[in-house]
Amino acid sequence: MKIGWYTHHTERDVKTPEIAANGLFSGRFVGGAEMSDYEYRKHAPKDYEIEIVSPNTWLDPEIFDSVIVTGTDAFSDQQLLTLSEYEPFVFVHHLQTQRYSLKFLIDQSRMFVTHTPAHMMRELMWTKPKRTGQVLSCFDTSEIELGEDKFTQAVWAGRNHPLKGLLSAKFWAAQQKLPLIVHKDSPRSDVLRDLTASKWFVHLPLAFESECRTAMEAVLAGCKIHVNDFVGISSVEDWDQPEVLKNMIDKAGETFWRLVQQ
Secondary structure: OEEEEEOOOOOOOOOOOOOOHHHOOOOOOOOHHHHHHHHHHHOOOOOOEEEEEOHHHOOOHHHOOEEEEOOOOOOOHHHHHHHHHHOOEEEOOOOOOOOHHHHHHHHHOOEEEEOOHHHHHHHOOOOOOOOEEEOOOOOOHHHOOOOOOOEEEEEEEEOOOHHHOHHHHHHHHHHOOOOEEEEEOOOHHHHHHHHHHEEEEEEOOOOOEOOOHHHHHHHHOOOEEEEOOOEHHHHOOOOOOHHHHHHHHHOHHHHHHHHHHO
16 A cells, blocks of 8 residues: 655654754654654555655645545645545644644544543644544554663653743752753653652643653653643643553554554
8 A cells, every 4th residue: 555644743864963943853863743643654554555746746645545634744735635635544742823724734634642541632623523532642652661770850851942841840840859951952761761760740831732752651660740721741641651651552552553544
């Protein structure tokens, strides 16, 4: 089966040792969406031939047996309206910017998928898809070590952006009399190291986040978690139980393709 995978969440061609600007990852992937898309594709059925199509490498959806859309922001209104004619499978990583062409795409999709129930609830306030589903980010959980002998300290990690709530995290840590390790735009390996070594993870964003991969990594590292309702993963049942969450992430690739095939 020939799959057209329409997205702007594409990989870099080369690795770079530098830390990327604006909190984006260095190396092959710009961010979590690019990492997850790559991992989902790795789990595709063996008889699926996937071609990635970006807004700048546009191909007529007519040539594909099935259309998957995982990134919408950079596509033009006309491109989204064209995609809507092919009953696409639409999966969005983050809260969407409302526009008519995108609403039409979601409403005409054969399946509309988000990471979490909290994210879906917000999208359903302005769209009416036929069918819906959820799937968590897909990543290698073996990279995260479950800490045992932890220091009584908290970790905050995120992009250097005021909506990430660093000031709120500092205030909470001060109230709890906890030292706070701050990671602004740090390499992921450094963040994972400190999550494994720390008792607490705190994240109090000022705007909604559809999932929050770092919170998930903190759970897997055995941290106690303090987040607010803007952290989408907190709407998933038993998300703060390491073994339960690990199982959901490990099966995310399988879950993604099961939803595609429905």
